[in-house]
Amino acid sequence: MTTPFVLAVPSKGRLQEQAEAFFTHAGLALAKPRGAREYRGTIMGLDNVEIAYLSASEIASQLARGAVHMGVTGEDLVRESIVDADRRVLLIDSLGFGSANVVVAVPQAWIDVRTMADLDDVTSGFREQHNRRMRVATKYINLTRTFFATHGIVDYRIVESAGATEGAPAVGTAEMIVDITTTGVTLAANGLKVLDDGVILRSQANLVASREADWSSEARETGRVILDHIAARARARKFREVRTRFTGCNAALLAEAQKRFGVELPFGGPTSSGMVTLHCPPAQLYGLGSFLRDHGAETVSVASLDYVLGRENPLFARLQAFLGS
Ligand SMILES: Nc1ncnc2c1ncn2[C@@H]1O[C@H](COP(=O)(O)OP(=O)(O)OP(=O)(O)O)[C@@H](O)[C@H]1O
Numbered sequence: 576m577t578t579p580f581v582l583a584v585p586s587k588g589r590l591q592e593q594a595e596a597f598f599t600h601a602g603l604a605l606a607k608p609r610g611a612r613e614y615r616g617t618i619m620g621l622d623n624v625e626i627a628y629l630s631a632s633e634i635a636s637q638l639a640r641g642a643v644h645m646g647v648t649g650e651d652l653v654r655e656s657i658v659d660a661d662r663r664v665l666l667i668d669s670l671g672f673g674s675a676n677v678v679v680a681v682p683q684a685w686i687d688v689r690t691m692a693d694l695d696d697v698t699s700g701f702r703e704q705h706n707r708r709m710r711v712a713t714k715y716i717n718l719t720r721t722f723f724a725t726h727g728i729v730d731y732r733i734v735e736s737a738g739a740t741e742g743a744p745a746v747g748t749a750e751m752i753v754d755i756t757t758t759g760v761t762l763a764a765n766g767l768k769v770l771d772d773g774v775i776l777r778s779q780a781n782l783v784a785s786r787e788a789d790w791s792s793e794a795r796e797t798g799r800v801i802l803d804h805i806a807a808r809a810r811a812r813k814f815r816e817v818r819t820r821f822t823g824c825n826a827a828l829l830a831e832a833q834k835r836f837g838v839e840l841p842f843g844g845p846t847s848s849g850m851v852t853l854h855c856p857p858a859q860l861y862g863l864g865s866f867l868r869d870h871g872a873e874t875v876s877v878a879s880l881d882y883v884l885g886r887e888n889p890l891f892a893r894l895q896a897f898l899g900s
């Protein structure tokens with residue numbers, strides 16, 4: 576038997592539920608043959624695929640090592656834990672969930688410190704005054720080092736923090752922090768504020784591919800099928816299907832609709848009787864419907880799409896370009 580294609584899916588935490596829903600919506604039903612506590616699974620109807628249920632941070636490191644072909648994890652974890660990430664992994668697509676910002680936050684009481692430049696001044700002053708460097712509590716050590724370096728800040732020391740990082744300034748183990756925030760509630764509850772230019776990374780969950788994995792021709796073909804499902808779903812979500820028929824519906828009118836509303840004509844048209852099927856971005860639906868009625872349409876129907884299978888698969892094209900042939 577050939578070695579399986581391994582797809583890593585978060586097994587717990589912030590990303591688990593939405594990652595599973597993401598695959599289900601793409602028509603890839605994940606199954607755990609031996610029950611909920613099993614950490615290996617399959618995709619129904621797809622042979623030779625193994626699902627590896629892992630924590631989001633473990634997925635980032637397995638992608639770096641090539642132990643899994645593809646996985647879902649946060650961009651923050653990819654950028655923090657993989658040196659030279661853009662060479663070793665490909666962020667195939669962002670998935671629209673798991674959003675969080677990695678930020679530099681300081682006590683609200685530091686009213687004169689609003690920017691990284693202000694922070695640079697106080698870190699230098701602090702060192703002269705206290706004869707030690709300011710401490711930054713974080714688990715994002717690499718992201719912090721790179722970001723502080725680009726702002727020319729050198730007078731600081733990192734204190735590694737495994738959890739409850741926001742509490743560090745209050746308990747006196749650090750002066751400031753770098754951590755992830757979504758709503759800002761935890762920062763506010765701990766009397767901290769984000770610096771104006773202190774957003775290091777806007778992260779969200781991504782579908783990521785590993786360069787180092789065993790990309791046999793079978794593995795590439797499995798990757799193509801998985802990405803084909805995902806691309807079909809992604810394209811369906813970007814559009815609604817609009818149908819109408821009226822005699823005044825002609826090529827010139829549809830060309831104007833394409834220009835004004837960003838519609839696509841998946842099947843060409845209109846037919847000789849003026850029948851047409853359009854794909855329209857959701858935000859433009861009312862405008863398009865009004866436009867078509869103004870030009871003679873009696874009825875315009877709008878329906879949502881589950882999948883749109885195109886000949887092109889932009890996601891797989893990206894993967895192929897990354898892996899080379
Ligand atoms: N409010 C949030 N707090 C923390 N992480 C978040 C938040 N929103 C989204 N995420 C994302 O979730 C991912 C981390 O998830 P989680 O903490 O469950 O995984 P983990 O760090 O691998 O697990 P653990 O911390 O238990 O080892 C990161 O990519 C992070 O960006």
Ligand SMILES: O=P(O)(O)OC[C@H]1O[C@H](OP(=O)(O)OP(=O)(O)O)[C@H](O)[C@@H]1O
Nearest residue numbers: 738739754755756757758759760761762
């Ligand atoms: O901006 P907010 O919406 O308040 O969210 C941010 C907080 O959520 C996360 O902690 P989590 O609850 O996951 O605990 P952890 O420290 O164990 O990861 C993160 O580490 C922050 O502390």
Ligand SMILES: [Mg+2]
Nearest residue numbers: 588589632738
């Ligand atoms: Mg966590």
